[in-house]
Amino acid sequence: MENEPTKHRRNLFEIDNARNLSMQELVRTFIPTQSFWRLLSAKHHVVLGARGQGKTALAKMLSHDHLALLAKTRDEPRAKSAIRDQEFIGIYLPTRLEWVGGLRNKFWLDEREREELFQWRLNIASCIAFIPIASSCIQAYIEGKAKQAQTERELTSQLSKYWVVESGFHFDDLLQLRRHLENTDYLKQIQLLRERSAGGLPPGEMPVGLAFGIDLFAPLRQGIRQLSNLLSIKPSCTWLLCIDEAEFLDEMDHRIINSHMRAYPDNLFFKLTTMPYCHYTLATNIGSVLVNGHDFEYVNMDSDRVLTARVPGETDSIGTAFGRTLFKKLIEVSDARGWGVPTVVEVLGETEILDPRREAWGAESENMTLLKKYASSETIARANRLIGTHRFRDEISRKIHGALLLRKAVDELKGNMALTIYSGARMAIRCSDDNPRHMIRIFNAILMALTSDQKRQMRMRLKKSWISSADQTRAMQRLSASTLNQVMPFPDVGPELHAFICKLGKYMHADFHNKPVTTDQVTSVTIDDSVSEKDWKLIRVAVGHGLLYPNIGTGNPDEMPWREGTFHLAYALAPYFLLLPRRGKAVKLATIHRFHEMSQKEKDEAMKSEYKQVSLFDDGDIT
Amino acid sequence: MTSLQVLDIDFESVCENQYDVSLFASGYESRCIYVPGLLNPRMIDNPLVFGFTEEPYSGNRPKNDVFYCEKWGCKPIPLSGDNEQPIYDHLREHTQTQDSPLHILVDYTSMSRLWYAAVLNWARFAVLGREVIIDFIYAMGRYEEVKRPMVIKDMVTIPGCEGRAYRLRESVAVFGLGFHGLASLCVLDRLEADTVYAFLASPGSSQEYVEKTEKTNEDLINNYKTKTLLKLPLASIEACYRHLAETIAPHRPDGEITLVPMGPKPQVLASILIAMRFPEVACLRVSGAPDPLDVTPTGDIVATRVIVRAETNICSCPS
Numbered sequence: 001m002e003n004e005p006t007k008h009r010r011n012l013f014e015i016d017n018a019r020n021l022s023m024q025e026l027v028r029t030f031i032p033t034q035s036f037w038r039l040l041s042a043k044h045h046v047v048l049g050a051r052g053q054g055k056t057a058l059a060k061m062l063s064h065d066h067l068a069l070l071a072k073t074r075d076e077p078r079a080k081s082a083i084r085d086q087e088f089i090g091i092y093l094p095t096r097l098e099w100v101g102g103l104r105n106k107f108w109l110d111e112r113e114r115e116e117l118f119q120w121r122l123n124i125a126s127c128i129a130f131i132p133i134a135s136s137c138i139q140a141y142i143e144g145k146a147k148q149a150q151t152e153r154e155l156t157s158q159l160s161k162y163w164v165v166e167s168g169f170h171f172d173d174l175l176q177l178r179r180h181l182e183n184t185d186y187l188k189q190i191q192l193l194r195e196r197s198a199g200g201l202p203p204g205e206m207p208v209g210l211a212f213g214i215d216l217f218a219p220l221r222q223g224i225r226q227l228s229n230l231l232s233i234k235p236s237c238t239w240l241l242c243i244d245e246a247e248f249l250d251e252m253d254h255r256i257i258n259s260h261m262r263a264y265p266d267n268l269f270f271k272l273t274t275m276p277y278c279h280y281t282l283a284t285n286i287g288s289v290l291v292n293g294h295d296f297e298y299v300n301m302d303s304d305r306v307l308t309a310r311v312p313g314e315t316d317s318i319g320t321a322f323g324r325t326l327f328k329k330l331i332e333v334s335d336a337r338g339w340g341v342p343t344v345v346e347v348l349g350e351t352e353i354l355d356p357r358r359e360a361w362g363a364e365s366e367n368m369t370l371l372k373k374y375a376s377s378e379t380i381a382r383a384n385r386l387i388g389t390h391r392f393r394d395e396i397s398r399k400i401h402g403a404l405l406l407r408k409a410v411d412e413l414k415g416n417m418a419l420t421i422y423s424g425a426r427m428a429i430r431c432s433d434d435n436p437r438h439m440i441r442i443f444n445a446i447l448m449a450l451t452s453d454q455k456r457q458m459r460m461r462l463k464k465s466w467i468s469s470a471d472q473t474r475a476m477q478r479l480s481a482s483t484l485n486q487v488m489p490f491p492d493v494g495p496e497l498h499a500f501i502c503k504l505g506k507y508m509h510a511d512f513h514n515k516p517v518t519t520d521q522v523t524s525v526t527i528d529d530s531v532s533e534k535d536w537k538l539i540r541v542a543v544g545h546g547l548l549y550p551n552i553g554t555g556n557p558d559e560m561p562w563r564e565g566t567f568h569l570a571y572a573l574a575p576y577f578l579l580l581p582r583r584g585k586a587v588k589l590a591t592i593h594r595f596h597e598m599s600q601k602e603k604d605e606a607m608k609s610e611y612k613q614v615s616l617f618d619d620g621d622i623t
Numbered sequence: 624m625t626s627l628q629v630l631d632i633d634f635e636s637v638c639e640n641q642y643d644v645s646l647f648a649s650g651y652e653s654r655c656i657y658v659p660g661l662l663n664p665r666m667i668d669n670p671l672v673f674g675f676t677e678e679p680y681s682g683n684r685p686k687n688d689v690f691y692c693e694k695w696g697c698k699p700i701p702l703s704g705d706n707e708q709p710i711y712d713h714l715r716e717h718t719q720t721q722d723s724p725l726h727i728l729v730d731y732t733s734m735s736r737l738w739y740a741a742v743l744n745w746a747r748f749a750v751l752g753r754e755v756i757i758d759f760i761y762a763m764g765r766y767e768e769v770k771r772p773m774v775i776k777d778m779v780t781i782p783g784c785e786g787r788a789y790r791l792r793e794s795v796a797v798f799g800l801g802f803h804g805l806a807s808l809c810v811l812d813r814l815e816a817d818t819v820y821a822f823l824a825s826p827g828s829s830q831e832y833v834e835k836t837e838k839t840n841e842d843l844i845n846n847y848k849t850k851t852l853l854k855l856p857l858a859s860i861e862a863c864y865r866h867l868a869e870t871i872a873p874h875r876p877d878g879e880i881t882l883v884p885m886g887p888k889p890q891v892l893a894s895i896l897i898a899m900r901f902p903e904v905a906c907l908r909v910s911g912a913p914d915p916l917d918v919t920p921t922g923d924i925v926a927t928r929v930i931v932r933a934e935t936n937i938c939s940c941p942s
Binding site: 014017104108125183185186189190199490494 | 708711715741744771772777779780781782783789793794805808848879881907
């Protein structure tokens, strides 16, 4: 892997999903998080993360082949011991839209038939997923190519006895067996359709794949037993079945998997990844309810400290260490011949409104002029009191400087002038909301703005900040608008969710750009138990898609708030609504609803300014 | 094994042909009676008309129902766009006593894709050892301005087009582009494909629609994952079928290929035929909430002959 020729490398800035990375690419770019190490344990886990948060990367990295490569090529002692000592063997099982589509299009099946089909398909899918892991284990625990080949043949033969009860088949290796199982799944689909279209199957025709029509995961357990016997895997080994993208499954499917978590106390543990609020039920089929903390644990990826950790020596966590490391890894592994390895700050430059710096705040300074122009009288008075003291920086300048610059930039925007404020490394990282996929999309959107001349300059390292602030801001605003617009066709709630997010964003925009500036801007919304069912549903979907983020306390970071709490608008939407992407104060959702019910005159009154009155959103849009 | 042959034909030859069964649909679009208005009822032994149970009183629906009663002597059989069982039942009832090749006419101008996919599935699986010749007819349309973006109701594979959802190599999505660009982007986001192809109808029913489709789908067309934009003639399903087969060829048999036809029905039909031809290819049905906009006929007709020969029971074949 280390000698992977450059010509075979892909531009990883164009691959924003771990699902589409090769094993080598994923292992080389993977940044182990707290959540990842937590999952290496003999417990059932339900992993919660917004879309793009890295759930698939986590689930794939737990699988034995990926973990073995991580152990071999990176200095990760925990991974090394897990592989060397046979502590954990993970299997990656995706339940993607296409796979689920083959279940949900059988609308004619009754509940019992649907449940049987789900179990049948999960059985065969888990066996298909087991096969590459069996190969990986053979390579890891059997010495010598000849012995490995012999073991594989033996395992293939044993597995075929259990998994292929129909006669007339012979398989030389695991790949052939895998292809047969894939074909069996396809034939099952066809057989069900034949039965429906022809009004029944011909007399004597047996159901396809009889071996998988038994208890859930019984064929997989049989496979694990065979492999363990052949390779003398330690009895203490914990097997992890990582079921990815469970948000695509139905409530009934979750109930079936829950039942399994509750009822089988052996060495097979489940790691179910899904979006927040998309573990649809705690019910089981065995009369008892799954208990969080006892039968399983939630792992909330969104509150992972590795994602939010600050760069050593910096005063805040806006340009996270994770973001900078990810950029570096993508550059290193991508086809970036001649680039050297520039840092994200070298490529994108600094961020005027977010970078910590010591600004001039003298009486005649531009900053003080801005403060006097835009700040509230209370803030100005406090600034005058504190000026010259060390508290001025902590309590005034650090908190208000970016807001003043943003207000000025938007105020002065006229005609064809280009906004430049949403640019720089810290801005790019901040507006990704610590979401790796969004971060890669932002990096890619900005890098695509590079002209060929800029690319040449970059290769030659002629200067830093190759992409202009205006180009970066344009790319960020385009991506921000696209993030919002893509909500519109969302199943079930699209237009309502779009309108809801616009309502929040427009309120925050109005509050920021029309009221006198203070040291704390509105960026969050609070709800309590009085929240309507409709709004609560929209908030849940928004959290799942990374449009809102719950402010989660450090006491119980894995628990998602239920019908009460504070949620901040995704920083990804800040360039669209022209907001400052910093954590600020919250207002009640009811206040925002009331604001939007007001007449224009009442809105103007509500936003009463000491220095000007402006109409809100006369043209119906912001940008 | 099942073989599928796809041929473009003239509408004149359709008018001269004698059919065992025909399937028509009654919905809210005014164009749904255009083709039945041109055909001679004497040339069809068993005409069947299915009427959507969704939006049963919208637009031109009452008028269309009256037309079918008067010209074809058929009262539309109520059927949901999400169900196809009665189509199988009626086809069985009207064709079971014959031995010669079956001739079926399907006017899919205003049909649910589940319905015309069912006719193909029936020919593939329920009629063994006998040739089924299906003539598919489509009346091109002029659309009312789309005012609301599509809100996705469901995304499921079309029965018989499930593909093999266990990939060994890359995942490929092939989007047929229509007037709902945001919906296509939403599906792309969920499919998470690493290679994307897009195709649109060009020449289409008008140059205006070609431009509109390109504009509406600008983001998907310019997406860095989109390798090629294919312009395929709306009037030739044979050409569309061939080009799609050539496009996906480099990714077969190990790539996970999903077709997402969001554009005009002839291209949906071509996509369904591709997925039925290649077991590793899936075809997704993205349905939206009903939006009863009228579509009037332009007068142009797309006629396609699909010849299906199902020789053996494929479930008994070793892989």
